[in-house]
Amino acid sequence: MSTPKTIYDKIWESHIVDTNDDGTTILYIDRHLVHEVTSPQAFEGLRLSGRKVRRPEFTLATADHNVPTADRDKGIADPDSKLQVETLEMNAKENNITYLPMTDKRQGIVHIVGPEQGFTQPGMTIVCGDSHTSTHGAFGALAWGIGTSEVEHTLATQTLVQTKAKNMCIKITGKVIEGVTAKDIVLAIIRKIGTAGGTGYVIEYTGEAIRNLSMEGRMTVCNMSIEAGARAGLISPDEKTCEYLRGRPLAPKGEVFEDAVNYWKSLATDEGAHYDSVVEVKADEIIPQITWGTSPEDVVSIDGFVPDPEIEKNADKKKSIERALDYMGLEPNMPVNEIKIDKVFIGSCTNGRIEDLRAVSQIAKGRKVEKGVHAMIVPGSGLVKEQAEKEGLDKIFIEAGFDWRDPGCSMCLAMNADKLQPQERCASTSNRNFEGRQGRGGRTHLMSPQMAAAAAIRGKLTDFRDL
Amino acid sequence: MEKFNKLSGHAIPLRITNVDTDMIIPKQFLKTIKRTGLGEFLFYELRYDQDGNKISSFALNQEQYKDASILIAGKNFGCGSSREHAPWSIADYGIKCIIAPSYADIFYNNCFKNGILPIILDEATVSRLQDTSDSILNFNIDLEKQNITFLENNEKKEISFEIDPAKKKCLLEGLDDIGLTLNKVASIGHFEEDQENEIPWLYGNKLK
Numbered sequence A: 001m002s003t004p005k006t007i008y009d010k011i012w013e014s015h016i017v018d019t020n021d022d023g024t025t026i027l028y029i030d031r032h033l034v035h036e037v038t039s040p041q042a043f044e045g046l047r048l049s050g051r052k053v054r055r056p057e058f059t060l061a062t063a064d065h066n067v068p069t070a071d072r073d074k075g076i077a078d079p080d081s082k083l084q085v086e087t088l089e090m091n092a093k094e095n096n097i098t099y100l101p102m103t104d105k106r107q108g109i110v111h112i113v114g115p116e117q118g119f120t121q122p123g124m125t126i127v128c129g130d131s132h133t134s135t136h137g138a139f140g141a142l143a144w145g146i147g148t149s150e151v152e153h154t155l156a157t158q159t160l161v162q163t164k165a166k167n168m169c170i171k172i173t174g175k176v177i178e179g180v181t182a183k184d185i186v187l188a189i190i191r192k193i194g195t196a197g198g199t200g201y202v203i204e205y206t207g208e209a210i211r212n213l214s215m216e217g218r219m220t221v222c223n224m225s226i227e228a229g230a231r232a233g234l235i236s237p238d239e240k241t242c243e244y245l246r247g248r249p250l251a252p253k254g255e256v257f258e259d260a261v262n263y264w265k266s267l268a269t270d271e272g273a274h275y276d277s278v279v280e281v282k283a284d285e286i287i288p289q290i291t292w293g294t295s296p297e298d299v300v301s302i303d304g305f306v307p308d309p310e311i312e313k314n315a316d317k318k319k320s321i322e323r324a325l326d327y328m329g330l331e332p333n334m335p336v337n338e339i340k341i342d343k344v345f346i347g348s349c350t351n352g353r354i355e356d357l358r359a360v361s362q363i364a365k366g367r368k369v370e371k372g373v374h375a376m377i378v379p380g381s382g383l384v385k386e387q388a389e390k391e392g393l394d395k396i397f398i399e400a401g402f403d404w405r406d407p408g409c410s411m412c413l414a415m416n417a418d419k420l421q422p423q424e425r426c427a428s429t430s431n432r433n434f435e436g437r438q439g440r441g442g443r444t445h446l447m448s449p450q451m452a453a454a455a456a457i458r459g460k461l462t463d464f465r466d467l
Numbered sequence B: 001m002e003k004f005n006k007l008s009g010h011a012i013p014l015r016i017t018n019v020d021t022d023m024i025i026p027k028q029f030l031k032t033i034k035r036t037g038l039g040e041f042l043f044y045e046l047r048y049d050q051d052g053n054k055i056s057s058f059a060l061n062q063e064q065y066k067d068a069s070i071l072i073a074g075k076n077f078g079c080g081s082s083r084e085h086a087p088w089s090i091a092d093y094g095i096k097c098i099i100a101p102s103y104a105d106i107f108y109n110n111c112f113k114n115g116i117l118p119i120i121l122d123e124a125t126v127s128r129l130q131d132t133s134d135s136i137l138n139f140n141i142d143l144e145k146q147n148i149t150f151l152e153n154n155e156k157k158e159i160s161f162e163i164d165p166a167k168k169k170c171l172l173e174g175l176d177d178i179g180l181t182l183n184k185v186a187s188i189g190h191f192e193e194d195q196e197n198e199i200p201w202l203y204g205n206k207l208k
């Protein structure tokens, strides 16, 4: 029998085109997602060198970072944003690449659009000039973020020059307690291994609690692999994966679908495969998690306290806690469920899918957003928006006082008009709480959609199970 | 691509860990469709206050670091987004070499595409270099020999560093990656033929 392999080993080996003299590998790239921010310089590079896009049909483009989430019919007000989006549209057209414009209901955040359209499939190599490309790993695809030079390399050659990473297994054993979501699982992981814990690795998530997650939940977990330092995170495909894909516009059809299912299932990690590192987390020890600081590893349970730098022995750590507390405007040792908030952001490629919105509607139903709090809900794509409206969720949101918007990245990175003012504090379902991420001086607390909804209702961070 | 061989210059200490790409180049400057001109916005929110005035306590604003070409940073430097605007702004500012205990993967990789040498040294050495960077006018960095030399109290000091040979070659020769890969275009074609036979549903399907 051949040596047992991880899913990462299998995908890697099946995509080797050639090996360079220096030991690097030319790896074939099956699918390439393109957005407006990281692509213009790549297309310009192609133009200057007289090169062509090798496989336009393997490439899908949409604008998400810069698009407005209200008054779409008026177009984009900011001239720089407008130019960037128009440049993408022009580049796509010129190179025969499918482009979903703002007016198309399939438009949305690239990492939500790919799975929705069945563009993302198990066993594929998928790249995008965006670090949260790891999201697509939920399908058992090897998906990672690249810089603009590599975007150009992919466009021109449909390959990338790579060195193989190491295998890490993160096993979430047992079942989670009720009310604990995929977001809490991934925050608990980052809390445990730190933001550099996964550097140099591809993470595979395994264990009962991961198997029990829906595809949406798995995407939430894989999405934040990058916050754990890993370029890619993935989950071996199973029945749920195949069912999610059945009938999607780009998924194989009819008999071919059954062939595909057999192939997809063969990709799962073999029994006894070797991992360079194994981390175990007990699912039933996780309760709703939030971040208190300015790094995604600054995680505490909702019944916990803001840390005290005085008891930190490591000088570097002490300094960074002090810096974070100062930026966040928090006092050491205060209970985190006393932290008052001004804004709420529900959306992003981490938590902007239909399941997330359904969870929010459960909390919002029959309740009201606290006076003085502005709470926005930004669906991840036009299709998510359409589905939510079909189910009547929009009415629940509006009735409760939430601001129901159009799809895009929005206040996840505040590149469009949606941003925090200095010192404003936000309960956010996104993935980064860096200084200035949601607007200069803005203070971000990361959490699950349920927790963000509860924060909107109470005006402070709250365990939603106590509502 | 830009070459890197030797460099001699002053170094700026940046004593912050987990410096993320939002800190290196905030999003409002990502709306450009060019690669150049980002240097003036490097570390923008650490360098300027809300009214656009220089924050004098920040190293980049201090006279003695005015012409520095080396940055000595904390661990996990460059974490966060994949934006190549981060190394573009660093290179455009005039920094060609970074010294840190560790880097985030994507950023590390992006440096080599832009003629920037990211050196990895242990934490104690990095912190010693940060402390001495005020008094040492010239750090000499030699990629070929893989060492950093400088004069300290009139004594010549040498620190060597490790680097992946493929990455070293790429910087020394300033190779055009895409051109090199395109030399193997026949292999790419063969790969596609084989893959289409084995996994035919990957081919010929496009969104309408």
Ligand code: SF4
Pocket (backbone or CB within 6 Å): A064, A065, A109, A110, A111, A130, A132, A348, A349, A350, A408, A409, A412, A413, A430, A431
């Ligand atoms: S939603 Fe946020 S993290 Fe996701 S792609 Fe958009 S900006 Fe990046």
